[in-house]
Amino acid sequence: MPTKVIETSCSYDCGGRCVLKVHVEDGTIRRIETDGGEEPQLRACLRGRANRQRVYAPDRLLYPMKRAGERGEGRFERISWDEALDTVAGKLLEVKDKYGPGACYFYGASGNMATFHGYRRAFTRLLNMFGGFTSRWGIASFEGLSFASRYTYGTMTAGNSREDLMNSRLIILWGINSADARFRTGTSYALIRAREKGVRIVCVDPRFTEAAATLAEAWLPIRPGTDAAVLIAMAYVMIEEGLQDRHFLDTYTIGFERFRDYVLGAEDGTPKTPSWAESISGMPASAIAGLAREYATTKPAALLVAWSPGRTAFGEQFHRAAMALAAMTGNIGVPGGSAAGHDGLPWGTLSQTMPLGENPLGRQTAEPRGELNRYSRVDGNGPTVHVAKTFEAILEGRGAGYPHDTRLLYVIAGNPLNQLPNANKSLAALKKLETIIVHEQFLTPTARFADILLPVNTHLERSDIVTPFLTGPYYIFMDQAIPSRGESRSDWDIACALAPRLGIDNFAERSESEWLKYLTDNNSQLPDYESFRRNPVHKLTPSQPHVAFADQIADPKAHPFPTPSGKIEIYSQRIADMHIPQLPPIPQYVEAWEGPRDPLAQRYPLQIISTHSKLRVNSIFSNIPWVAELEHHALWINPRDAGDRGIAQGDSIRVFNGRGEMAVKARVTERIMPGVVHIAQGAWFQPDENGVDQGGCPNVLTRDEMSPGGAFPDNTCLVEVKKG
Numbered sequence: 001m002p003t004k005v006i007e008t009s010c011s012y013d014c015g016g017r018c019v020l021k022v023h024v025e026d027g028t029i030r031r032i033e034t035d036g037g038e039e040p041q042l043r044a045c046l047r048g049r050a051n052r053q054r055v056y057a058p059d060r061l062l063y064p065m066k067r068a069g070e071r072g073e074g075r076f077e078r079i080s081w082d083e084a085l086d087t088v089a090g091k092l093l094e095v096k097d098k099y100g101p102g103a104c105y106f107y108g109a110s111g112n113m114a115t116f117h118g119y120r121r122a123f124t125r126l127l128n129m130f131g132g133f134t135s136r137w138g139i140a141s142f143e144g145l146s147f148a149s150r151y152t153y154g155t156m157t158a159g160n161s162r163e164d165l166m167n168s169r170l171i172i173l174w175g176i177n178s179a180d181a182r183f184r185t186g187t188s189y190a191l192i193r194a195r196e197k198g199v200r201i202v203c204v205d206p207r208f209t210e211a212a213a214t215l216a217e218a219w220l221p222i223r224p225g226t227d228a229a230v231l232i233a234m235a236y237v238m239i240e241e242g243l244q245d246r247h248f249l250d251t252y253t254i255g256f257e258r259f260r261d262y263v264l265g266a267e268d269g270t271p272k273t274p275s276w277a278e279s280i281s282g283m284p285a286s287a288i289a290g291l292a293r294e295y296a297t298t299k300p301a302a303l304l305v306a307w308s309p310g311r312t313a314f315g316e317q318f319h320r321a322a323m324a325l326a327a328m329t330g331n332i333g334v335p336g337g338s339a340a341g342h343d344g345l346p347w348g349t350l351s352q353t354m355p356l357g358e359n360p361l362g363r364q365t366a367e368p369r370g371e372l373n374r375y376s377r378v379d380g381n382g383p384t385v386h387v388a389k390t391f392e393a394i395l396e397g398r399g400a401g402y403p404h405d406t407r408l409l410y411v412i413a414g415n416p417l418n419q420l421p422n423a424n425k426s427l428a429a430l431k432k433l434e435t436i437i438v439h440e441q442f443l444t445p446t447a448r449f450a451d452i453l454l455p456v457n458t459h460l461e462r463s464d465i466v467t468p469f470l471t472g473p474y475y476i477f478m479d480q481a482i483p484s485r486g487e488s489r490s491d492w493d494i495a496c497a498l499a500p501r502l503g504i505d506n507f508a509e510r511s512e513s514e515w516l517k518y519l520t521d522n523n524s525q526l527p528d529y530e531s532f533r534r535n536p537v538h539k540l541t542p543s544q545p546h547v548a549f550a551d552q553i554a555d556p557k558a559h560p561f562p563t564p565s566g567k568i569e570i571y572s573q574r575i576a577d578m579h580i581p582q583l584p585p586i587p588q589y590v591e592a593w594e595g596p597r598d599p600l601a602q603r604y605p606l607q608i609i610s611t612h613s614k615l616r617v618n619s620i621f622s623n624i625p626w627v628a629e630l631e632h633h634a635l636w637i638n639p640r641d642a643g644d645r646g647i648a649q650g651d652s653i654r655v656f657n658g659r660g661e662m663a664v665k666a667r668v669t670e671r672i673m674p675g676v677v678h679i680a681q682g683a684w685f686q687p688d689e690n691g692v693d694q695g696g697c698p699n700v701l702t703r704d705e706m707s708p709g710g711a712f713p714d715n716t717c718l719v720e721v722k723k724g
């Protein structure tokens with residue numbers, strides 16, 4: 001048979017959304033290429049091209065299984081689909097009858113972000129029809145930014161097109177490491193072009209990253225979680241030297257005076273000077289003042305913020321402060337500037353998906369979070385707990401104020417034991433549950449704990465549509481490339497087969513292809529269904545790069561910001577009205593727990609951060625040799641900290657705190673500042689008989705706490721390191 005080339009994409013929760021050209025012969029994938037056309041290309045990375053090894057991996061789950069040994073031991077026995085589905089439906093009905101549907105906790109996560117099969121849609125719909133379920137609120141990735149963007153600008157659509165970077169004169173990459181952690185396909189390309197044009201690029205990061213090394217003219221190291229202090233001190237310099245854009249502040253913002261009073265110390269007696277920020281952040285006062293002057297006087301300038309500095313305790317303050325600075329420098333709504341807001345663009349969401357219905361249990365939550373958990377809800381409108389509290393809620397239930405006692409955990413497209421904080425607490429919670437059901441492609445650390453394990457096909461074995469990570473101007477149709485391997489099925493097919501067993505009629509309404517046609521036909525940015533399938537990469541070509549808030553700035557009367565005041569809210573009355581401690585209505589620096597000044601630092605003096613690796617998509621690809629062999633998994637540690645502990649390059653070391661311990665190798669490098677250590681997140685958690693993680697999963701160490709505005713603080717954690 002001749003080779004067929006199917007043009008498709010990945011649908012993982014990766015910052016890219018790229019073109020895969022899948023060569024198929026006799027129903028088998030022979031190789032995978034990527035976009036070779038005109039620039040800007042949608043070029044896939046090493047992970048995208050390693051999909052062939054992932055699809056054919058010897059450890060792919062191909063048959064339904066039930067647990068054979070102790071829970072978590074990883075021993076399973078093959079069963080038929082009928083037995084598997086009957087058991088799952090039986091357990092769901094039993095729990096609903098005995099305890100009510102809220103005792104079912106649905107953890108549908110981000111392993112598949114495609115429009116139809118992804119984003120846990122099928123099961124949200126199914127479980128709503130079933131009678132409801134408990135779930136989570138708070139987006140792990142960017143809840144800090146989402147909070148700040150919502151309350152400052154009133155919207156999440158606050159990003160500029162990457163092409164607009166060519167119009168900048170200064171680009172500040174605040175935590176952005178586009179070379180590893182993808183952040184829209186083509187971001188590195190756009191930055192390289194800007195750099196070639198002579199745009200100055202500066203990088204603020206505790207690590208000398210690949211992006212800093214290849215793109216930036218200056219690297220400014222900073223202690224994790226102290227970014228708000230530095231930004232606020234930059235505001236101090238601008239105010240003292242009269243560098244702020246007064247016209248912009250008067251015309252488009254409210255609350256600057258309140259912020260200024262705080263910055264100058266009128267409120268608390270502490271002027272937020274560069275030396276004040278130096279003592280907190282480790283960044284020299286002269287560098288802070290220099291960056292402030294440069295940002296205020298080089299116009300236009302783009303402050304691009306990563307999500308990582310916001311994934312810290314009080315991370316929402318970092319993002320609120322960055323937005324205040326973007327306003328003070330008048331860089332909002334102008335070409336070459338940046339609002340430092342959530343990076344969404346006004347294109348490319350398929351708002352018409354299958355109807356999810358309503359959770360009959362209604363809104364219930366444990367945390368006194370006012371209106372916060374009305375947003376960033378992962379699965380509709382039912383009872384929720386904050387994502388970082390998932391396992392605590394399972395362990396402690398109603399007794400600790402959580403909405404329900406969980407009896408059954410249902411996991412789809414997620415690896416919560418690995419990816420949520422405090423894995424040892426998570427382990428205890430998994431042992432306590434009555435029933436655990438997991439849909440997976442691999443025997444992940446979480447899947448090992450399943451009682452029933454259902455095999456799911458991959459994105460190359462079904463059809464779908466994807467949009468970019470941050471709604472960019474294109475869509476990709478993903479035609480099924482090969483038949484499903486073994487007995488694997490899609491999550492959608494499983495939902496369809498469970499529905500009648502749960503007594504639900506007319507769940508499906510349409511077949512997969514009918515839904516895809518329906519979604520295409522209901523989107524005015526897409527051609528007709530058959531043309532879209534024939535030409536699966538559908539790029540919208542806007543006449544010019546998009547600049548967020550250009551209309552609001554050009555004509556503020558006709559185009560108010562979608563906030564209560566119609567302006568950019570440096571002071572937010574809505575935040576003030578929530579009366580949440582440590583969630584101030586103006587951007588402020590709030591000292592984090594487990595920062596360098598926490599008394600706990602005497603025992604655990606190093607801050608650990610964990611980043612998104614080029615080898616993985618979160619925990620996906622951790623078991624795929626083609627990518628794993630490219631870089632050894634190790635803990636980055638500065639020579640000074642290593643020397644103090646007698647640690648040499650490549651030594652076996654222990655990283656520990658009061659919550660857990662991991663065994664890993666040391667990578668001694670000047671590329672990380674003293675006092676901070678780093679490990680890539682996503683490696684599979686492998687506790688040995690003493691509970692020491694041999695896999696190098698940072699969540700054996702992290703603390704299961706939430707920030708007051710909902711940020712997921714995985715970069716706020718203290719540890720100690722020793723040889724051995």
Ligand SMILES: Nc1nc2c(c(=O)[nH]1)N[C@H]1C(S)=C(S)[C@@H](COP(=O)(O)OP(=O)(O)OC[C@H]3O[C@@H](n4cnc5c(=O)[nH]c(N)nc54)[C@H](O)[C@@H]3O)O[C@H]1N2
Nearest residue numbers: 015141175177181182224225306307308309611612617618
């Ligand atoms: N290759 C790849 N790309 C991905 C993903 C992936 O798994 N692999 N995942 C995607 C997903 S789900 C997400 S949410 C995004 C995440 O995107 P980001 O949050 O931007 O990514 P990270 O790699 O966690 O962090 C980026 C940089 O921030 C630095 N950093 C960490 N803490 C701090 C801090 O407190 N202050 C400052 N200034 N810098 C800090 C780190 O050293 C790192 O270099 O990436 C997406 N893109």
Ligand SMILES: Nc1nc2c(c(=O)[nH]1)N[C@H]1C(S)=C(S)[C@@H](COP(=O)(O)OP(=O)(O)OC[C@H]3O[C@@H](n4cnc5c(=O)[nH]c(N)nc54)[C@H](O)[C@@H]3O)O[C@H]1N2
Nearest residue numbers: 109110111112141413414415419439610618619620681714
């Ligand atoms: N320490 C630390 N922890 C972190 C982070 C960090 O930076 N540091 N980052 C956080 C962030 S930003 C995120 S987004 C989360 C991610 O957390 P998760 O969403 O839980 O993690 P993934 O690793 O993406 O797990 C997805 C799983 O889905 C499976 N899968 C893929 N496709 C399908 C499918 O179609 N159906 C089914 N049923 N399964 C499928 C994959 O095999 C994989 O095991 O992790 C968070 N955790």
Ligand SMILES: [Mo]
Nearest residue numbers: 013140141142
């Ligand atoms: Mo994420």
